[in-house]
Amino acid sequence: AQTVTQSQPEMSVQEAETVTLSCTYDTSESDYYLFWYKQPPSRQMILVIRQEAYKQQNATENRFSVNFQKAAKSFSLKISDSQLGDAAMYFCAYGAGSYQLTFGKGTKLSVIP
Amino acid sequence: DTEVTQTPKHLVMGMTNKKSLKCEQHMGHRAMYWYKQKAKKPPELMFVYSYEKLSINESVPSRFSPECPNSSLLNLHLHALQPEDSALYLCASSQEGDRLPETQYFGPGTRLLVL
Numbered sequence: 001a002q003t004v005t006q007s008q009p010e011m012s013v014q015e016a017e018t019v020t021l022s023c024t025y026d027t028s029e030s031d032y033y034l035f036w037y038k039q040p041p042s043r044q045m046i047l048v049i050r051q052e053a054y055k056q057q058n059a060t061e062n063r064f065s066v067n068f069q070k071a072a073k074s075f076s077l078k079i080s081d082s083q084l085g086d087a088a089m090y091f092c093a094y095g096a097g098s099y100q101l102t103f104g105k106g107t108k109l110s111v112i113p
Numbered sequence: 114d115t116e117v118t119q120t121p122k123h124l125v126m127g128m129t130n131k132k133s134l135k136c137e138q139h140m141g142h143r144a145m146y147w148y149k150q151k152a153k154k155p156p157e158l159m160f161v162y163s164y165e166k167l168s169i170n171e172s173v174p175s176r177f178s179p180e181c182p183n184s185s186l187l188n189l190h191l192h193a194l195q196p197e198d199s200a201l202y203l204c205a206s207s208q209e210g211d212r213l214p215e216t217q218y219f220g221p222g223t224r225l226l227v228l
Contacts, residue, residue, distance in 0.1 A: 045219035095214035103155030
């Protein structure tokens with residue numbers, strides 16, 4: 001069974017600094033997708049970034065980028081120039097060939113002014 | 114427009130009440146989802162509709178009854194709920210494609226409290 005592990009329950013970062021959230025996963029599939037979702041206190045799950053496993057190039061979206069290491073089954077999220085609005089729960093998720101996503105337990109990120 | 118809307122935002126109901134949660138999207142997505150999320154936990158998939166037909170039911174108790182009246186609307190009918198059903202209920206939608214999973218877009222959720 002696929003599992004997704006986020007080993008950092010909580011993290012904090014100074015405003016304008018860079019922070020990296022870690023995610024590892026276990027799968028026997030070769031073709032799959034990985035996602036980072038953000039859930040601020042407003043509750044809405046917002047897609048941050050998506051990575052297709054067959055793409056070697058790491059996905060980026062403005063201040064958000066990933067370090068995808070397929071062999072190591074690692075998918076970390078880097079947030080540059082952190083802003084107060086980045087404070088949220090971040091969920092890493094995995095999916096392969098079906099509607100179901102396997103979510104990690106989440107990392108709560110605090111941004112310190 | 115990547116918006117999924119949900120009503121109501123908050124709902125308080127007794128264990129004998131019947132209520133419904135509503136979800137709407139106008140992105141042309143043909144897959145729609147219901148999730149349940151407890152505090153400080155990841156979302157748990159409940160149901161998936163694909164082309165208005167129930168595709169996945171994750172062994173959800175019958176007191177939760179989903180309905181997909183058309184491709185834009187998804188309802189969740191609630192009856193005889195238990196206090197442990199109190200949670201945030203999230204709706205999501207996605208395109209239907211050859212390669213799954215498609216990216217899911219979530220609504221803001223309905224916070225449900227069962228007394």
